Amino acid sequence: MTQAPRAEPPEQIDVVVADDEVDIRLLLKLQLRQAGINVVGEAADGIEAIEQCVALQPHVVVLDLLMPRLSGFDAIDELKARSPEVRIVAYSAVAGDFARTEMARHGIPLRLKNGDAEPLVRTIRELAGHPADEHEVR
Numbered sequence: 001m002t003q004a005p006r007a008e009p010p011e012q013i014d015v016v017v018a019d020d021e022v023d024i025r026l027l028l029k030l031q032l033r034q035a036g037i038n039v040v041g042e043a044a045d046g047i048e049a050i051e052q053c054v055a056l057q058p059h060v061v062v063l064d065l066l067m068p069r070l071s072g073f074d075a076i077d078e079l080k081a082r083s084p085e086v087r088i089v090a091y092s093a094v095a096g097d098f099a100r101t102e103m104a105r106h107g108i109p110l111r112l113k114n115g116d117a118e119p120l121v122r123t124i125r126e127l128a129g130h131p132a133d134e135h136e137v138r
Contacts, residue, residue, distance in 0.1 A: 016053055018044075018052070019062075019067070020044050022044075037121065040056050054083055061079065089111060089120065091111050095112055
């Protein structure tokens with residue numbers, strides 16, 4: 001089942017960034033903010049990602065798949081159960097068949113950590129219900 005965009009696009013897109021690497025979170029926050037996306041929270045593992053999504057109810061969570069305590073893979077079902085309105089985009093260096101298959105099974109887009117924020121920004125905007133050509137990455 002693919003995640004549908006929200007019915008009414010928000011004026012400001014709120015995002016939680018979940019990645020166990022501090023440098024990746026910092027870089028993502030900078031790239032997303034430059035693209036006009038509001039980073040409202042961050043998490044270092046799946047448990048914190050769930051807590052942040054429940055507390056903050058962002059439009060989208062950017063979820064690393066390989067994190068300590070609770071991986072992104074293992075956090076998905078609980079995220080969907082506890083914060084069903086929050087859209088998920090997987091963001092990982094893992095691009096193997098297992099990751100692709102699992103994300104497809106959950107209807108979650110998978111974007112690679114490769115330094116190019118444009119595909120991630122486009123996906124976040126689409127999940128939040130914004131037209132693809134409405135904004136450009138600055």
